[in-house]
Amino acid sequence: MIFKRRTSFQFRHFRLSSKLIITYLLLTVVPLSLLGYISYAQYARSVEAQIGEYMPKILHQANEDIDKQIDELMRLPDLLFNSEQALSILRKETYAKRSEFNKDQYDMNSYLSRTYIRGNNANVIGVFILSNQRMFYSSKQQFKQADWQNTLSGYSEKPYSIGKAQFILPSEVDLQFDAEVPYLFIQKQIYDVDNRKVLGDMLIAVDLSFIDKIFHNFESSNRANLWLMSDAGEIIYHSDRSLIGTMDTEKDNYPLRSGSFRANHAGGAKLMSINTASISGWTLVHSIPLSELMQRTNLVRNVTILLFIAISVITSLIAVWISWSMTRPLKRLSGLMKTVEMGNFQVDLKVPHRDEIGMLARSFNSMVSTIRDLIQKNYQVELRQKEAELYALQSQINPHFLYNTLETIGMAVEEGETEAVVDMVTLLGRMFRFSVSxxxxxxxxxxxxxxxxxxxxxxxxxxxxxxxxxxxxxxxxxxxxxxxxxxxxxxxxxxxxxxxxxxxxxxxxxxxxxxxxxxxxxxxxxxxxxxxxxxxxxxxxxxxxxxxxxxxxxxxxxxxxxxxxxxxxxxxxxxxxxxxxxxxxxxxxxxxxxxxxxxxxxxx
Structure with missing residues (x-):
């Protein structure tokens, strides 16, 4: 308690220059520091909000491009029905000679190569037809597995909708091409409408690298990730090729299907942007650490802090000099103002300075004169207002009006007009309450x-x-x-x-x-x-x-x-x-x- 009293006593007796310096620090340095921090935080939130707003739009456009490309690929199996020769080969069930089978296989493989491989379908790696224990195919690359034909034959046994193409996703594919490109199969049953008979299955291997071209629209960052996954959470394509075919275990925890949100991970907070395609139903996800977004902002923040420290030191030195130069004339001015502090407004401060101190003295003189005039004016206005109210009240209760009203009431009483008397007394009472109360x-x-x-x-x-x-x-x-x-x-x-x-x-x-x-x-x-x-x-x-x-x-x-x-x-x-x-x-x-x-x- 003694220490607190002593500290308070010492601060109360600080020199004016010291108080000005402390005031400067409290009113400028501290608020500016707080303002800088708030501005940085607000700017960081603004950057996050802006990216969170436009990133789903880019994802939506990318999903539309992917859907458009997939839709074109889904139509490829229908090209087979444009060739009567190919359909006639598929309709055959037996061969009398081995040479006939070899010829049909050569013609079918040539047709597949000409139509699907060497055409404008740059994303097609290979096409395979399984029909009546036969296999026709054409491929840009070979599979690494020696028994790939037996593996492909197993895909034709899977149930699916007749006449509708479907995907075989990377996790369901047990085969790899020599170049190890990411791909998926488009599978469609070949249904002979004329004979109402299933002729076989077509498998088209599609290179998913075309998605890379679509991903080029996004900002490149080593720490940003972009992936495409199915409705079940299986990753169809990922900027990290090693994750293709795996499952996104956090998919069920995403709070929305289209938009942006913040997610906390072990490596720090991340900004997640999601968009779900309307046709394929696939979800495109973009993830980037918030620290990556704020990288340039942090550089600006560090430079700003250094500049702020330098400016604070310089302005503090200037504040010391100004406070010292101001204390001397202020002492004289404070001595001249003591009479005003006692309530005497009949004063006129004479300060010869032409600087701000002199302007302060002249402003004080003007203020004192104005206050003096306002006091006099308000006194006169209030006096006249009271006089006006008194005149108004007297006009309401003058004896002539009361006499005439009471005489009218008396005449009504004599004539027995009770209701008129009651009305007049009620009105007169209300008028007096209005005037007096x-x-x-x-x-x-x-x-x-x-x-x-x-x-x-x-x-x-x-x-x-x-x-x-x-x-x-x-x-x-x-x-x-x-x-x-x-x-x-x-x-x-x-x-x-x-x-x-x-x-x-x-x-x-x-x-x-x-x-x-x-x-x-x-x-x-x-x-x-x-x-x-x-x-x-x-x-x-x-x-x-x-x-x-x-x-x-x-x-x-x-x-x-x-x-x-x-x-x-x-x-x-x-x-x-x-x-x-x-x-x-x-x-x-x-x-x-x-x-x-x-x-x-x-x-x-």
Whole structure:
């Protein structure tokens, strides 16, 4: 515990230059090292993902090429049916003389050599026909085994589909050619359609070296392996010839039949790419160690580490020099800032330097001045906002409105209109709760419209047929509940319309509408309240004076236009000068008041 306190005390009293150097190491060297490691890991994953994405596509193309080649080879046995001479020889069952057999054997062997060996079938090593204890053949190479004819005769005894060619894979072949080329047999039964009789079997030895040409499309790597295997897992062809004919014991553990995945082996992680052919059903597999993929990346990583170390040493020396040169003027600047730390903003720092320290001092002076102005401005704005709210609240609970409402309720009681009394008391209570209980400066549009509607309903009870009103909501009620408006902006305007209209008109009609429109001035959608009436209207001269009064940034005294000026001033303070009240009036016809506010989904 004592050691910890001592260490903390010593670090707390380090020189500023030492702290800057330590900070440099913590903020640059360590994060850059971590960033380099993350970048390398991300790049390695990106390389693996890219290869894992395009390698199956190459395998798919290679499988298509192999399928195309195999399909051509599978059709070779059908060439036999183009020769009537060959078919007539195969139809013979006995010979009267040995010379006849020798002649037929010579003719058949010549036909096989001419058609299959010396033709365009470069991949055919040999062709063999087993028919009625006879063997006809032509081959580019000889088998190593002396008893190869007996071995081939055994393949004709294996069951298979009539008229359909099939493969005899390397693991099933017990014969080897002299050149030890990898091959497989294509076996097909020779069926005489005319006589409905099996004439024998044809075996075509196919050199699998043509797959090497297809494998040349892949990147050459000594550690990468590529092999072709059957559905049972038998390796038909492998880049390592010694593995041809063996079984891939891991085939059943592969998680997919087409795609790429990572596999962990004793020699390290490998990237496996697989594609299964659609025709032959054979699977082509490409395997390469991840270390092989990252070989070039590791070289770049090592060079980057060396450069990073060199740059870190150089920049550390530069940081030492900069930290030392900065500490001297900073000491003077910190001494001048002590008065500001005590909360006194009436200061002006005089730093003669023109470098960054001088810029810091000038910026500090500007910041102090700005904070001082903002404090003064916010104080005035808040004061005016409270005054506006007080004016709005007073307009709601003025004695004249209460007296008239209570007098109307008393008359309804005397006349026995119980339901009307209940309705008026309910509306009056809701208006007071809205005015007094809700302390927020913001309410939903639905609440503000409801408050204006309550006021109009109470006045309707009072003036009966002299007053009619209509509220047109062009937006859905659910939309009203999501959008907010400043409080007390509709009722003062409605009250103003009724007051001026009923003084002149025998019958007054007020229409209130709410709509969402596009504001051309701000380029943003906005909410527009329209309060229109059929009152006496306003003369053009008085309308101009009223519009000029609304433009002034001040509150009008309590007068005929108090409601409009109060609402306009509060909207300007809370939402900006782009929003507020617009007036449209024709003398003798009526007046329309437009209240424009921005689309606001928050109440703060």
């Amino acid at each position: 809700n302390q927020s400066k913001w309410v939903t549009i639905a609440q503000e419209v409801q408050h204006a509607e309550d006021y109009l309903t109470i006045q309707k009870f009072r003036f009966e047929d002299r007053l009619a009103f209509r509220i047109d909501k062009k937006m859905t009620d659910s939309h009203f509940l999501q959008l907010f408006t400043p409080k007390f902006i509709l009722q003062p305007v409605v009250e103003n319309a009724i007051k001026h209209g009923l003084d002149v008109r025998r019958k007054m009609e007020v229409c209130l509408s709410v709509s969402e429109e596009f504001d051309a001035r701000t380029g943003e959608p906005c909410i527009v309240f329209r309060v229109s009436d059929n009152g006496p209207g306003i003369s053009s001269e008085k309308l101009f004076q009223l519009e000029e009064a609304l433009k002034k940034d001040s509150f009008a005294p309590k007068s005929a236009n108090f409601g409009l000026s109060n609402v306009n001033a509060r909207i300007g303070m809370m939402l900006g000068n782009d929003y507020g009240i617009q007036l449209h009036s024709i003398e003798g016809i009526g007046t329309e008041v437009l209240i424009r506010i921005p689309l606001n989904e928050r109440s703060d």
